[in-house]
Amino acid sequence: MPAKTILHIDMDAFFAAVEVHDHPELMGLPVVIGSPPDKRGVVSTCSYEARKFGIHSAMPSRTAFKLCSHAVFLPPNMKRYHEISEQIMEVFRHFTPLVEPLSCDEAFLDVTGARYLFGDGPAIARKIKAAVLEKTGLTCSVGVASNMFLAKIASDLNKPDGLTIVPDSEKGIAAFLAPLPVKRMWGAGRKTQAILEAHHIRTIGDLQTVAPAKLAAWVGESAAASFRRLAFGIDDRELATASEEKSISNEITFDEDQRDAKVVEAALLDLADKVGMRLRRAGFYATTAQIKLRWKDFSTITRQRRLDPPCCDDITLRETALELFRKEALHSPVRLIGFGVSGLRLTADAPQLDLFQSPEKKTSTRREALSRAVDRIRAKFGRKSIQRGSNLNEN
Numbered sequence: 160m161p162a163k164t165i166l167h168i169d170m171d172a173f174f175a176a177v178e179v180h181d182h183p184e185l186m187g188l189p190v191v192i193g194s195p196p197d198k199r200g201v202v203s204t205c206s207y208e209a210r211k212f213g214i215h216s217a218m219p220s221r222t223a224f225k226l227c228s229h230a231v232f233l234p235p236n237m238k239r240y241h242e243i244s245e246q247i248m249e250v251f252r253h254f255t256p257l258v259e260p261l262s263c264d265e266a267f268l269d270v271t272g273a274r275y276l277f278g279d280g281p282a283i284a285r286k287i288k289a290a291v292l293e294k295t296g297l298t299c300s301v302g303v304a305s306n307m308f309l310a311k312i313a314s315d316l317n318k319p320d321g322l323t324i325v326p327d328s329e330k331g332i333a334a335f336l337a338p339l340p341v342k343r344m345w346g347a348g349r350k351t352q353a354i355l356e357a358h359h360i361r362t363i364g365d366l367q368t369v370a371p372a373k374l375a376a377w378v379g380e381s382a383a384a385s386f387r388r389l390a391f392g393i394d395d396r397e398l399a400t401a402s403e404e405k406s407i408s409n410e411i412t413f414d415e416d417q418r419d420a421k422v423v424e425a426a427l428l429d430l431a432d433k434v435g436m437r438l439r440r441a442g443f444y445a446t447t448a449q450i451k452l453r454w455k456d457f458s459t460i461t462r463q464r465r466l467d468p469p470c471c472d473d474i475t476l477r478e479t480a481l482e483l484f485r486k487e488a489l490h491s492p493v494r495l496i497g498f499g500v501s502g503l504r505l506t507a508d509a510p511q512l513d514l515f516q517s518p519e520k521k522t523s524t525r526r527e528a529l530s531r532a533v534d535r536i537r538a539k540f541g542r543k544s545i546q547r548g549s550n551l552n553e554n
């Protein structure tokens with residue numbers, strides 16, 4: 160499996176598709192969302208039926224009318240599109256917390272950490288397509304790749320209802336990109352395209368083979384370097400959300416203030432499980448665990464402890480949560496309990512340490528494998544399908 164799996168998901172003719180879904184009598188008709196044809200203004204989106212007449216987004220509505228006078232012109236209903244957009248993003252977030260929306264109908268998803276739960280990239284893409292269709296009745300197109308640049312290019316290649324998988328190997332990636340026109344590349348604006356065109360560089364394959372010095376002379380050192388990297392599909396950017404996820408936490412407020420330590424502990428363990436699941440899905444390890452306690456009079460305390468080695472397994476999180484809780488005297492009824500982790504990182508330790516694993520590290524690795532197995536069972540059969548004993552016994 161590749162180091163990373165990134166999806167780019169783009170809804171098909173989104174605004175038009177929502178209108179057709181809400182008004183089935185429009186099915187099969189050329190539908191144009193945007194300015195009415197008798198006003199100045201442009202097409203925002205149009206259905207695939209309208210595209211057959213040469214209509215496309217950003218075209219003046221008047222021109223669109225000339226191309227297809229029997230098209231149905233509708234004003235955009237942004238409120239409705241945003242409603243559906245929220246449902247779509249919610250589906251995405253069910254699969255990974257690492258979602259970077261680009262607009263209301265398009266997003267990048269880093270599903271690297273979700274692979275152990277939902278299968279490889281293509282399997283996750285199929286599941287998301289099915290879930291979006293079930294929830295909204297709409298189709299989307301997905302690109303599956305090892306980075307954002309490739310995923311974005313791929314999602315656009317087989318629209319509508321497409322699924323395009325970019326090969327993982329360097330050779331496969333170069334061959335995938337070679338036949339595509341240069342304008343597919345980020346940063347290749349009209350001016351640059353014209354310069355490249357003048358030198359007979361029309362495809363990404365042409366960019367792969369042109370002498371670097373020549374390219375630099377035409378477009379400048381830095382653009383040339385960036386084009387060469389992209390031409391071979393090299394792109395190591397992280398999703399904008401990936402580095403922002405600094406902590407994960409959950410809390411609950413009791414219906415009635417709780418005096419019973421056993422009830423509070425049960426709630427705390429449940430929270431620890433939920434946080435652990437989110438942590439593993441996001442592909443992170445935590446270095447700090449924290450509990451939060453709010454008393455009847457609304458005064459609030461937090462207590463935290465370092466996790467060494469950094470971990471993502473339920474057993475350690477539960478142990479730590481209980482340990483922190485049991486140190487506190489229950490001097491008054493509990494209104495709210497919370498559990499969270501922070502100091503998130505992508506690995507449990509420095510790779511060279513793996514050769515000489517400490518007993519703590521071995522335990523932690525075994526516990527992680529166990530937690531992930533539980534996640535898989537729960538993903539298949541539901542959260543209640545497997546319950547842990549409160550004695551934390553892992554054997």
Ligand SMILES: [Mg+2]
Pocket residue numbers: 169170171172173264265
């Ligand atoms: Mg779209």
